[in-house]
Amino acid sequence: MKEKENPANMKQKSIIESKLKEKIIEKFDNLELVIAYSGSSKALRVNPLFIEKESDIDNIVFNNLCVNNLAAYAYFKSREIKGKIGIVLKPCDAKSIVQLISEQLISRDKILSIVTGCSGVIDYKKIYKFIGGLKVISADIDDTGIRLKTIDKDYNLNLNDFYADKCYSCKIYDNPVYSDEFIENDKKPNLEPVEEYVDIEEFERLGLKEIESYWKSEFSRCIRCYACRNICPLEVCRDRCIAQLESPQWQSQKINAAEGKFFQMIRVFHLAGRCTECGECERVCPANIPLVKLMKKVNKDILKLFGYRPGYSIDEKPPLLTFKNIEENIKEENLVNE
Amino acid sequence: MENNIDAERAKVEKVMNEKVIDENIMNEVSAQKDKVRIVAFLCNWCSYAGADSAGTSRLRQPEDVRIIRVPCSGRINPLIILKAFSLGADGVMVSGCHPNDCHYSEGNFYARRRLEILKEFLPAIGIDSKRFVYQWVSASEGQKWQKVITNFTKRIKNLKVEGI
Numbered sequence: 001m002k003e004k005e006n007p008a009n010m011k012q013k014s015i016i017e018s019k020l021k022e023k024i025i026e027k028f029d030n031l032e033l034v035i036a037y038s039g040s041s042k043a044l045r046v047n048p049l050f051i052e053k054e055s056d057i058d059n060i061v062f063n064n065l066c067v068n069n070l071a072a073y074a075y076f077k078s079r080e081i082k083g084k085i086g087i088v089l090k091p092c093d094a095k096s097i098v099q100l101i102s103e104q105l106i107s108r109d110k111i112l113s114i115v116t117g118c119s120g121v122i123d124y125k126k127i128y129k130f131i132g133g134l135k136v137i138s139a140d141i142d143d144t145g146i147r148l149k150t151i152d153k154d155y156n157l158n159l160n161d162f163y164a165d166k167c168y169s170c171k172i173y174d175n176p177v178y179s180d181e182f183i184e185n186d187k188k189p190n191l192e193p194v195e196e197y198v199d200i201e202e203f204e205r206l207g208l209k210e211i212e213s214y215w216k217s218e219f220s221r222c223i224r225c226y227a228c229r230n231i232c233p234l235e236v237c238r239d240r241c242i243a244q245l246e247s248p249q250w251q252s253q254k255i256n257a258a259e260g261k262f263f264q265m266i267r268v269f270h271l272a273g274r275c276t277e278c279g280e281c282e283r284v285c286p287a288n289i290p291l292v293k294l295m296k297k298v299n300k301d302i303l304k305l306f307g308y309r310p311g312y313s314i315d316e317k318p319p320l321l322t323f324k325n326i327e328e329n330i331k332e333e334n335l336v337n338e
Numbered sequence: 339m340e341n342n343i344d345a346e347r348a349k350v351e352k353v354m355n356e357k358v359i360d361e362n363i364m365n366e367v368s369a370q371k372d373k374v375r376i377v378a379f380l381c382n383w384c385s386y387a388g389a390d391s392a393g394t395s396r397l398r399q400p401e402d403v404r405i406i407r408v409p410c411s412g413r414i415n416p417l418i419i420l421k422a423f424s425l426g427a428d429g430v431m432v433s434g435c436h437p438n439d440c441h442y443s444e445g446n447f448y449a450r451r452r453l454e455i456l457k458e459f460l461p462a463i464g465i466d467s468k469r470f471v472y473q474w475v476s477a478s479e480g481q482k483w484q485k486v487i488t489n490f491t492k493r494i495k496n497l498k499v500e501g502i
Contacts (some may be wrong), residue, residue, distance in 0.1 A: 208461060333471055337475055
C-alpha cells in the first residue's frame with residue numbers, strides 16, 4: 001500500500017485515476033466483474049484487482065507502474081462468468097482484446113473495454129537491475145523523473161531510461177485502435193521515440209554462430225515454468241498445449257537449453273501473426289530470457305510478407321488462416337537451376 | 339508384484355539403452371564430412387509419386403535422403419521441421435503439389451505462407467535458411483525431382499564442408 005500512502009504520487013495521478021473511477025461507477029450496474037489495478041505492498045508494483053462489490057472501486061490505482069496486461073484474464077474469465085466483464089486497458093493492451101475478438105475467442109458484447117490514455121509505463125525490472133536488487137522502500141514518479149528511496153541510498157532517475165521496451169515505439173498511447181469507453185489522459189510519455197524493429201534489425205546482423213550461442217546461453221536458464229505461456233492473453237490452449245502431450249511426445253521433461261528453446265518455438269509458431277507484443281512473457285520470466293525478440297522477429301516478417309499487424313483490426317483474418325493465389329511478396333526458391 | 343515392477347523397469351532401461359545407441363550412431367554419421375542427413379517431407383499425391391516415378395525410370399538419386407510421406411504439404415507444422423533440425427538433420431525439404439494443383443484444393447497455399455515465415459525465421463535462432471527449402475514437384479515430374487534433390491544434397495554437403 002506504499003504507493004497509495006505516498007501523497008505526491010496520489011496528487012499527481014489523481015486526475016486520470018478519478019476519471020477512471022467515475023467511469024467505472026457509471027457503468028458498474030451492467031457489469032458482473034471489473035478488472036483493474038490496485039496498489040501493492042511492494043514499491044514499484046501494482047496488483048490486478050477484481051471488483052465485484054461497488055465499495056472496492058475506491059481501491060483502484062492507475063499510474064505509470066501499471067505495466068500488467070489485464071487482457072490476460074479476458075478469455076478465461078469470459079468463459080467462467082455469465083455476465084459482462086469490464087477491463088481496464090492501456091491502448092497497447094486493447095490490441096490483445098482486438099485479436100481475441102477477431103479470432104472469435106471472446107465475444108465482443110461480453111467485454112467492456114475501458115481504455116485509458118497512457119503516459120508510458122515503467123519497467124520495474126530495469127530499475128531493479130540498475131540499483132542491483134529489490135531494496136526499494138518507496139518511489140515517487142512524475143514528469144521530471146523517478147525518485148527512489150532504497151535501504152542504502154536515494155536515487156533520482158531519468159524517466160527515459162526506464163520505460164518498458166514497447167513504449168519507445170508506441171504510436172497509439174492517446175489514440176487506441178479499439179475501445180468501448182475511452183478516458184483521455186492529459187499526460188504524454190516523456191521519452192525519445194525509437195523506430196519499430198530497430199533492435200531486431202540489429203540482432204539479425206549478427207552471425208549465425210553468434211546467434212546460436214546467444215540463445216544457448218539464454219535458454220540454459222529456462223526451467224520451463226510455463227509462466228510465459230500462462231500470462232499470454234492469446235495462448236488459450238492450455239490443456240491442449242503440445243508441450244505437455246504424451247502422445248505424440250514433442251518435448252521431454254528434461255530441463256536444458258534445447259528443450260527450453262523448443263518450447264519457445266512452439267510459442268513462436270502458435271503466436272505467429274497473432275502476438276501483439278505486449279511483452280508480458282518477458283516480464284514474468286523468472287530467468288529474464290528476452291522472449292519478445294523472437295515474437296518481434298516473426299511479426300516483422302509477417303508485416304513485410306503480408307502487410308499485417310496483429311491487434312489492429314477486428315474484421316481482418318490473421319495471415320496464417322488465409323491465403324492468396326498469387327503471393328506478391330513471397331519469392332520462392334527454384335532448386336532446379338541451382 | 340515386485341517382479342512386475344522389475345520387468346517394467348528392465349523394459350524401460352532397454353528402451354533407454356537403445357536410444358543411447360541410436361544417438362551414438364547419429365553422432366558417428368554426423369562426424370563423417372561427406373555424409374549428410376536430409377529429411378524430405380513429400381506429399382502423398384504429387385511429390386511422393388514424382389519421386390516414385392523418378393525411381394521407376396531409373397534416375398539416380400542421392401542416398402542421403404530419408405523420405406517421409408505426408409498426406410499434404412499443408413500437414414506440415416513448422417515445428418516438425420524445427421524438431422528435425424534439433425534432432426540433428428543437416429537439411430530439411432518439403433515438397434508438395436504446385437499451387438492450384440493441391441489434391442485438397444488449398445493445402446499448399448496455407449503451407450506456402452507458413453513455410454515462408456519459417457524460412458525467414460530460421461536465421462534468428464542460428465540456423466542457416468539455406469538448410470531448409472520447400473519446392474513444388476508434381477507426380478509426372480520425375481526428372482525435376484531428381485534435379486531438385488540432387489542440387490539440394492549438393493548444397494547441404496557444401497555447407498557441411500564450410501562447417502554449417
